[in-house]
Amino acid sequence: MGTLFNQKVNPLIKMISNGINSLEGEQWAQRRKMLKPAFHIDKLKEMVPNFQTSCIELIKKWQKLLSEESSCELDVWPELLNLTEDAISRTVFGTNFEEGKQVFKLQTEQITLAIEAASSIYLPGFRFVPTTKNNWRKFINNEIKRTLRDVIDKKLDSMKMGGNADDDILSLMLQSANLNIAGEDKNRKNNTITIDDVIEECKGFYLAGKDTTANLLTWMLILLSMHPIWQQKARDEVLQTCGENMPNFESLNRLKIVNMILHEVLRLYPSIIAQIRHTKKKTKLGDMILPAGVHVLIPTLQVHHDEEFWGEDAEEFNPERFKEGVSKASKGENAYFPFGWGPRLCLGQAFVMIQAKLGLAIVLQNFSFELSPSYAHAPSVSITLQPQFGAHIILRRL
Numbered sequence: 542m543g544t545l546f547n548q549k550v551n552p553l554i555k556m557i558s559n560g561i562n563s564l565e566g567e568q569w570a571q572r573r574k575m576l577k578p579a580f581h582i583d584k585l586k587e588m589v590p591n592f593q594t595s596c597i598e599l600i601k602k603w604q605k606l607l608s609e610e611s612s613c614e615l616d617v618w619p620e621l622l623n624l625t626e627d628a629i630s631r632t633v634f635g636t637n638f639e640e641g642k643q644v645f646k647l648q649t650e651q652i653t654l655a656i657e658a659a660s661s662i663y664l665p666g667f668r669f670v671p672t673t674k675n676n677w678r679k680f681i682n683n684e685i686k687r688t689l690r691d692v693i694d695k696k697l698d699s700m701k702m703g704g705n706a707d708d709d710i711l712s713l714m715l716q717s718a719n720l721n722i723a724g725e726d727k728n729r730k731n732n733t734i735t736i737d738d739v740i741e742e743c744k745g746f747y748l749a750g751k752d753t754t755a756n757l758l759t760w761m762l763i764l765l766s767m768h769p770i771w772q773q774k775a776r777d778e779v780l781q782t783c784g785e786n787m788p789n790f791e792s793l794n795r796l797k798i799v800n801m802i803l804h805e806v807l808r809l810y811p812s813i814i815a816q817i818r819h820t821k822k823k824t825k826l827g828d829m830i831l832p833a834g835v836h837v838l839i840p841t842l843q844v845h846h847d848e849e850f851w852g853e854d855a856e857e858f859n860p861e862r863f864k865e866g867v868s869k870a871s872k873g874e875n876a877y878f879p880f881g882w883g884p885r886l887c888l889g890q891a892f893v894m895i896q897a898k899l900g901l902a903i904v905l906q907n908f909s910f911e912l913s914p915s916y917a918h919a920p921s922v923s924i925t926l927q928p929q930f931g932a933h934i935i936l937r938r939l
């Protein structure tokens with residue numbers, strides 16, 4: 542994006558994660574290089590069993606709810622938040638996923654405090670004032686860092702002992718960072734990666750991946766409840782492709798209708814509704830010349846709903862428009878960017894698509910679903926695009 546940069550944020554908000562998203566220039570490029578191998582498709586393929594484990598737990602829970610009833614009403618949004626939390630913890634921390642979940646609980650608390658901080662004016666230096674809330678913020682932050690450092694030490698010890706290399710994201714990051722632990726402080730001068738940097742990235746994955754992926758799955762179930770024909774088409778495809786077997790990496794790749802549905806859901810309900818940048822120097826943007834210091838908002842949600850790009854049925858749920866792939870779905874170039882674009886394209890994109898396809902396929906194999914009369918359609922933004930009053934659905938066993 543040339544000379545458009547990320548915005549500076551309030552330090553009380555920055556506390557929740559100071560990872561790749563907050564970096565610029567050479568530091569960002571180096572961090573991206575370190576993270577990229579962990580998201581390579583071959584590595585993601587090996588993570589599928591983790592997603593399967595998380596999905597099986599969810600399905601078993603829902604089946605139990607239906608063991609004595611033919612149908613039940615459920616707010617699926619918190620259920621899917623739990624699912625994505627579990628899946629991220631397993632894929633990031635591997636065998637240490639329970640410790641990861643502890644960290645995620647603390648992060649949830651930290652996010653609530655950050656949202657509070659975001660709604661008030663920040664006075665420089667305020668974070669150092671020992672108010673009860675600031676002390677609590679500091680305590681949580683230290684706890685998160687302590688737990689993560691502990692997990693990292695365990696992973697590094699096991700790597701030093703020459704044990705089997707783990708395929709979790711944290712181990713892959715540590716291998717790729719090639720940390721020189723003894724010279725950690727010196728590393729900083731050399732502009733390489735330290736353990737503190739790895740800690741910030743672990744925190745970032747939870748922030749980047751939990752709500753966004755849970756929202757995608759939730760909107761998908763809501764839209765397929767509203768459009769039972771598409772629900773049936775997707776189920777037919779899953780049953781034809783996988784039968785009653787657990788979907789795996791290869792079979793997920795063959796799910797064309799499910800893939801079209803996913804894109805259409807991301808078009809209508811992109812979790813990140815806008816991206817914000819600012820100019821550091823005079824910048825040409827299309828026909829405009831922007832001076833330094835201008836904030837630029839890229840309105841993902843509006844562009845995704847714009848009739849100029851999507852035609853008269855822009856507001857309709859019509860997965861068919863993605864039949865010939867993403868590039869042919871809209872009239873304009875770059876009219877579809879739920880995962881951003883350019884050098885800062887979401888690193889978790891392929892990770893999300895596998896997880897969402899798997900989650901939907903397993904639900905379709907086991908249940909049919911429709912909207913409950915208590916469901917109120919109210920998309921609202923609280924960092925991400927969420928269903929304000931939850932996602933109440935009536936589930937039936939197939």
Ligand code: HEM
Pocket residue numbers: 561562573745746749750751753754757811812813816817878879880881882884885886887888889890892893
């Ligand atoms: C439906 C789910 C998701 C959506 C819609 C989404 C969307 C996005 C968007 C729009 C950006 C670009 C932000 C910007 O340019 O300002 C981004 C960046 C990023 N995402 Fe995702 N994301 C999702 C899930 C994930 C997951 C599961 C992970 C990792 C486990 C992840 C990791 C990242 C990272 C590390 C970046 C920063 C890349 C950089 O700055 O170079 N995301 N995501």
